[in-house]
Amino acid sequence: MSAIYSLQQISLSYPQQRQRTQVLQDISLELAPGELVGIIGPNGAGKSSLLSLLSGCPAPDSGKLLFAGKSLASIPLRQLARQLAFLPQHNPPLTGLSCYQVAALGLLPHKSWFEPDNDYDRQQVLLALSQTGLLEKQQQPVESLSGGEWQRLTLARALVQQASVLLLDEPTNHLDVKHQHQLLQLLLQLKKTVICAIHDLDLAARYCHTLLLLDQGKVRAFGRPDQVLQPALLSEVFELPVAVSQHPQYGWWQVQFISPQVAL
Numbered sequence: 001m002s003a004i005y006s007l008q009q010i011s012l013s014y015p016q017q018r019q020r021t022q023v024l025q026d027i028s029l030e031l032a033p034g035e036l037v038g039i040i041g042p043n044g045a046g047k048s049s050l051l052s053l054l055s056g057c058p059a060p061d062s063g064k065l066l067f068a069g070k071s072l073a074s075i076p077l078r079q080l081a082r083q084l085a086f087l088p089q090h091n092p093p094l095t096g097l098s099c100y101q102v103a104a105l106g107l108l109p110h111k112s113w114f115e116p117d118n119d120y121d122r123q124q125v126l127l128a129l130s131q132t133g134l135l136e137k138q139q140q141p142v143e144s145l146s147g148g149e150w151q152r153l154t155l156a157r158a159l160v161q162q163a164s165v166l167l168l169d170e171p172t173n174h175l176d177v178k179h180q181h182q183l184l185q186l187l188l189q190l191k192k193t194v195i196c197a198i199h200d201l202d203l204a205a206r207y208c209h210t211l212l213l214l215d216q217g218k219v220r221a222f223g224r225p226d227q228v229l230q231p232a233l234l235s236e237v238f239e240l241p242v243a244v245s246q247h248p249q250y251g252w253w254q255v256q257f258i259s260p261q262v263a264l
C-alpha cells in the first residue's frame with residue numbers, strides 16, 4: 001500500500017534572535033494509511049513541530065514532503081482542509097458559541113459561503129458530538145466547558161470535517177482515564193490515518209500500530225511498539241532508568257520509569 005506521507009531528509013528550523021534553531025533534522029520515513037501512529041519523546045523533542053509540518057505549515061527548510069504522492073505544498077488549502085484535520089496543543093479561544101456551533105465549524109471546508117446546513121450536515125454534527133460524549137452538552141456555551149470537554153469538542157469538530165487524516169497534538173492530556181481509553185478506542189475504530197503526539201507510553205504502546213520516537217529533532221526509532229520501546233533506548237532518551245514488560249494476561253507492553261531515588 002502506498003504511503004499517505006513520505007518524508008525525505010526533512011529539516012526544520014525556527015528563527016531565534018539573529019540565528020535559526022534547528023528543530024527537526026534529516027527525517028526520512030513513510031507513514032502507511034489507516035494506521036494510528038504515536039509520536040513520543042521528551043519535551044522539546046520536536047513532536048508538535050513535526051505535526052505542524054505534516055499539516056502543511058510551516059514548510060520544511062529542506063527535504064521532500066509528499067502527501068498521498070503529491071508535494072504537500074502544492075495542494076490548495078481548501079482541498080487540504082477536506083483531507084486532513086489538525087488539532088494543535090493550544091487552540092485559539094472561542095467564545096459566544098455553543099458546543100453544537102463549534103462542532104459545526106468542521107463543515108466549513110465542504111461548504112460555499114452562506115450555504116445553509118442540511119439534514120445530513122446536522123446528522124454529522126450530532127454523530128460527532130455523540131461519539132465524543134458531548135451530545136447532552138450541545139447547547140452549552142463553550143466558555144463553560146471543562147478542559148477535557150473542550151478537548152473532546154475539538155475532536156468532534158475534526159470528525160465533522162470528515163478528513164481521512166487526523167493530526168492530534170496530545171489529544172489525551174486533559175482527559176480522565178476513562179475518556180483517554182474511549183478516545184483512543186474511537187480513533188482506532190475510525191480506521192482513519194491518525195498521527196498523534198502522546199506522552200503516556202503505556203497508552204501509546206497499547207493503542208498505536210506504529211511509534212515514532214523523537215529526541216532533539218531526530219528520529220531515534222520508528223516501528224511497532226515492541227520494536228521502539230527498548231529499555232536501553234528509552235532510558236537514554238528520557239534520562240531515567242526504565243523497565244519494559246508485557247502484561248501477563250493481555251500481552252500489552254508496559255513502561256515503568258524508575259525514579260532516580262529508587263534506582264540508587
Ligand SMILES: Nc1ncnc2c1ncn2[C@@H]1O[C@H](COP(=O)(O)OP(=O)(O)OP(=O)(O)O)[C@@H](O)[C@H]1O
Pocket residue numbers: 014015016021023041042043044045046047048049050197
Ligand atoms: N515558533 C517557534 N519559534 C522558536 N522555537 C520554537 C517554536 N516552536 C517550537 N520551538 C522550539 O522547538 C523545539 C521543539 O518544540 P516542539 O513544540 O515541537 O516540541 P515537543 O516535542 O512537541 O515538546 P512538548 O512535549 O513539550 O510539547 C523546542 O525547543 C521549542 O522551544
